[in-house]
Amino acid sequence: MKYKFKINKDEFKGPINLPLTIDSGQTGQPPWLKKGRYFQELIMVEDQPCLIGIRCSSDDVESSLVIEVESPQNLELDKVKYLVKEIFGLNYDLNRLYKFLEDDPYLKPTIDFCKGLRLFKAHDPFECLISSITSANNSIIRWNRSIRSMREKWGYKYDFSTGNYYTFPHPDKILSVPEKDLEEMELCGGEKDLNECVNNLIACGVGYRSRYIRNAAWIVKNEMELDDFFNMDYEEAFNRLLQIPGVGPKVADCILLYGFGRMEAFPVDVWIKRIISKLYFDGKNVPVKKIRSFGMDEFGEYAGYVQLYLFHYARKSGLMKSLK
DNA sequence: ACCCAGGCGTCAG
DNA sequence: CTGACGCCTGGG
Numbered sequence: 437m438k439y440k441f442k443i444n445k446d447e448f449k450g451p452i453n454l455p456l457t458i459d460s461g462q463t464g465q466p467p468w469l470k471k472g473r474y475f476q477e478l479i480m481v482e483d484q485p486c487l488i489g490i491r492c493s494s495d496d497v498e499s500s501l502v503i504e505v506e507s508p509q510n511l512e513l514d515k516v517k518y519l520v521k522e523i524f525g526l527n528y529d530l531n532r533l534y535k536f537l538e539d540d541p542y543l544k545p546t547i548d549f550c551k552g553l554r555l556f557k558a559h560d561p562f563e564c565l566i567s568s569i570t571s572a573n574n575s576i577i578r579w580n581r582s583i584r585s586m587r588e589k590w591g592y593k594y595d596f597s598t599g600n601y602y603t604f605p606h607p608d609k610i611l612s613v614p615e616k617d618l619e620e621m622e623l624c625g626g627e628k629d630l631n632e633c634v635n636n637l638i639a640c641g642v643g644y645r646s647r648y649i650r651n652a653a654w655i656v657k658n659e660m661e662l663d664d665f666f667n668m669d670y671e672e673a674f675n676r677l678l679q680i681p682g683v684g685p686k687v688a689d690c691i692l693l694y695g696f697g698r699m700e701a702f703p704v705d706v707w708i709k710r711i712i713s714k715l716y717f718d719g720k721n722v723p724v725k726k727i728r729s730f731g732m733d734e735f736g737e738y739a740g741y742v743q744l745y746l747f748h749y750a751r752k753s754g755l756m757k758s759l760k
Numbered sequence: 761a762c763c764c765a766g767g768c769g770t771c772a773g
Numbered sequence: 774c775t776g777a778c779g780c781c782t783g784g785g
Contacts, residue, residue: 573768575781643779684770706768
């Protein structure tokens with residue numbers, strides 16, 4: 437079945453810049469791929485595979501959105517719409533954020549620079565956990581490639597009119613996969629040549645993070661209910677995530693922000709550290725821990741969005757070029 | 761054409 | 774606190 441519907445401008449508050457939102461390097465999931473005029477992704481809607489395409493009706497950030505859906509069975513479009521609104525942060529009032537940013541002279545310039553940039557929320561919490569772990573000490577393109585590679589190797593494959601699409605593998609599946617080529621060769625009893633062994637975690641380009649990934653899959657399967665993180669007390673959720681090897685403060689905050697929509701998160705990476713030090717601490721070298729608590733105290737419920745806006749601004753505005 | 765230094769967060773020492 | 778981790782990027 438194919439469907440098409442619109443999300444009108446009056447159904448959400450404030451602008452949306454779709455390409456910016458999708459490609460701004462948020463760690464919850466790889467960017468949706470562009471196919472023609474649409475950005476596409478396979479999403480499970482109540483256990484049904486659903487190929488969703490989304491585009492803006494015009495180049496204007498004040499435009500409405502057009503959604504194309506393909507699914508093997510009948511769908512309740514309300515559910516698809518609800519999910520799309522969740523993923524692209526459409527329930528969030530950006531104009532209210534801009535009022536807050538206006539009042540801070542350091543944040544004010546980010547408004548025009550990032551207009552329509554929204555939280556790009558993960559559709560799969562487990563994928564978000566793994567992709568956040570993979571993003572640590574890594575470049576955006578490299579972790580994106582790794583996640584896509586895991587999907588194609590071990591996810592469920594679904595056929596649609598425009599090609600094959602894959603889900604992210606479940607923890608069970610990740611646990612059943614060898615970590616490196618030598619293990620893989622042993623598993624198949626030496627049938628394969630070493631360079632044919634690509635069905636292992638290392639072959640996805642994750643490097644030393646392979647054991648973190650396997651470990652995280654084990655923890656999720658056996659002792660952690662990811663859905664709890666939606667409502668748990670923030671610091672408790674943060675501390676629990678820190679128990680997972682490979683998850684430090686930055687990654688834990690990213691998981692809570694992009695995976696669970698916890699807006700009070702303030703993930704501090706090098707860019708945030710640099711720009712907060714420059715703007716609010718007179719360029720002094722402030723420890724990451726301090727930057728984090730400063731951001732959470734100073735920006736409160738806006739912290740996640742301030743981080744998102746400052747991150748993009750710091751990387752792309754040229755302001756940081758002066759600082760090395 | 762080539763090489764090698766510089767990033768990126770977390771962990772272990 | 775410092776170095777190691779893997780790989781991509783970009784400058785020489």
